[in-house]
Amino acid sequence: MSESRGGSANGDERPIERVLEWLDAGGPPETGPEGPGERPYVELLGLLAERLEPVEPWPEIRQRLLDAVTAGGAGEPPASAATAREAAPPAVPEVADLAARSAASAAAAPARPRSAAGRWALPLAAGLAAALLGLSAWLYGEVRSQRLQIAELAGRLAAVEEESRFAVAAMDRKMRLLTSPGVEVCNLTPVGEEPVHPSSRGTLYVAADHREWYLKIDGLEPCPEGRHYQLWFVTGDGPVSGGVFEVRAGVRFEMLSREMPEATRAVRVTLEPAGGSPVPSGPEVLYGDEVMRIL
């Protein structure tokens, strides 16, 4: 292929271009492209990191991380690496060292009659050193605690912001699809006389371009251990996987994508071994092939 490519991208290039556009935006995982054509390129990016020679992080980080999640439960962040490094040689040992040096110096001094002031000077110095020691330890604890709180709040704020951005973007995309002219709707219903999940229902909305789609499914039960649900687009050439998924009890499953095989004429959901199958092999859970145009 020549480098002086012009005009619009062909179908083979579109997944790469979408991955590169997303990479340009910083590549946040939750907003990454989700089409099956793009997935190999996303994994390729993961491999690029593995090319680097591993670098062992500072060992203390692991312990601090675990201390934080164990103590915080809901995810209290640890002190920052810089904080941790600063904390390693706290002021306390210096004070202790000073006291020790003072005591050693006193012990090493030649024996001579002590004055009244000399008799209480050493206990006073030791007392002061002990007080300083306690004060330093208390201050160190306070500072560390406040840093942890600040880091925790900052982390939570960032997480909420990120979740909100993602939710708004997904909602916006969904609304644009659902209200777009020519959107088609296909209902997915349980299959057979004894359906796997009789109360499950799904609806697939397909944009007029027959590529972008939104699927919602209610009533599916969580997959048994070692199994996943798998979505299939049925085309004239056979079924094409639309991806594997899991559901949580009582929670609607939703999926939004810009990838749909051409000439899709039906949609199926089957229960497959974990990770999915190249062709449908498990029991069929939902099926739909009747398409209605609603707008």
Add this chain to the structure above:
Amino acid sequence: MKSLDDRGLVRKIVERHPEALAELYDRYASMLTALAQRVLADAADAEEVLQETFLQVWNRAASYDPRRSSVSTWLVLITRSRAIDRLRSRRVKQRTLSAAQRENPVRHTSPAGGRHVLNQERRRRLDEEMGRLPEEQRQVLELAFYNGMTQSEIAGETGIPLGTVKTRTLLAMRKLRQALQAEIGELL
């Protein structure tokens, strides 16, 4: 926990098992530290990003979507995204290309330590395939991925037309995907 695969560990993290987070950390921390150091060219910043990454994993493991990526790629993307946010916020991206190319981040490597998911063989394969790319294609891909530069920024820095930058990156991605089909297949 050691017997669980990565997705099993993520499920355990969702259920709030700190030992699962520890196992995931042991598997990937050294790789992610290397990535963050490569992006940020700063060991302390890289370790902060590493902590943020695993805290995000702890707090938001339920958001992991196996349809989008493998767990290892998910971790890589979180780390890179956080490192680039940090990079952009301190405006290091404005440094010149020559400075960026001179970078040689300080590494406190201990190759024998840790449990690296990546073995030497896979790294050798990746290096080999990157080495086979034409220099101009490898350069744009490295600037985009490791230096967090957008296609427009690469064009601005190198003086190469934007369309050419895009084409070179695209060709590099396509060639690597073909060459590394087996390795990518393991992650799908």
